[in-house]
Amino acid sequence: MSNVEQRVQAFFASLERALGGPHEQSDAVQAELRADLEAQVGDAVAAGADRDAAWSDALAAMGEPEALARSMRGALPPSMPRAWARNLRMIGAGLVVAWTMTILFQFRSWDYGIDLRMTSIVLGVHLPLALLLWPGVIWRWNPLFYTGSSLAFVFALLLLEVWARNTTITYEGGEQLALAGGEASAAGSAAAPLVPSWDWWDLVPWLCAGLVALTFWMIQRRRQRWLALALMVGLVAPIEAVYQVEEGFFRAEAQHAAAWVEARFEERGVLPTSEEFAQEYEALWLSRLYYFPGEGTDPDGSPSWSLQWSRATQHSSGLGYHSDGTIWGND
């Protein structure tokens, strides 16, 4: 074996050692480099150069194998694990996704309307796990960049939270929220400021959102980022669509029931009883609607009453309607 051949072999042996990782990956890199080196040497020889000198020049142009491997390692995708490990990881990721959907479905039934904080917590805990399990999605770790970026992201969200809580926000339905926050607003007021308040538990959804952001930054391929985003939307959107439709039906039914109760009240001067409602009310869409006449009055002075309905999608949860127009979820 000539001196140059020994150097070529030593170069590739060092490169293989320095690359580490799976053999298939290292073999593929070496095969590519060897083919290109041979082409380069072939051109040089065709142009009249000495073969050994051409190999020496080509190897010199490659640089030190350790340095070359170092610069490649950060950019090389991982080889797929063995088939059984790959399948196991895919099944694991699928199970996590299925579990996430189950939890999201359950939690969503507890509220009227989407609870973004709870959704953020569930996704923040489960989505990174599913993406880590799925082979070939997250495979490079740059602690400084990723940790710094995610902390910055969380900090930005916290600032937004602080700003929102200390800003007078008005919107339709503000009255109920202000009452819930402990500060009664004037009856009939269409808008009320939110009460600035702090609870350390409020940080949890933001931290979970930061975890999701961190996971997205760790995803190596741009296309995979879009797919992960689609997965996130795909987890939430079908569940939300089902509950939105259900809540739409409930709103329509509640308005229909409110018209019936008000008509009976105007006719007789007293609210109908629960028994009368059960026997005489003709439902528009929903069955098993329970009516409860109240003892108090609404802000406009009319007697209060409420409706309860067990969700069709989740019998252990329900929706409530109060005669002042409030709708809420029950777990």
Add this chain to the structure above:
Amino acid sequence: MMKSGNPDLARSCTDLVLLTLLQQEPMYGYQILTTLQDRGNGEFRFKQGTLYPVLYRMEREGWIEATWEDPPEGKRRKVYRVTPDGRKEHGKRAAQWLRFNDAVRSILKEAGHV
């Protein structure tokens, strides 16, 4: 990274140049090097060992993809070609570069250098 009149300047548009070449035709590593030397007026002379990490990074970004091909003559080669995402990225970067180039030319012209 590469030998040129101004390595920083050349480095700033490496991705654009490589995407442009590979958009014209699929190429293997050594072919990219020689084509750059031929067409780049000596400004883009990659040290061979620095080309592959750049290609792998662009592959990771999804801008290019590689396949092993067996030409009728010659040896098996790993050939790189631009993906649809790469074409979009190329369009974006080319527009940015041309805008920047126009701006620099405008300033130089105003100062009487062009």
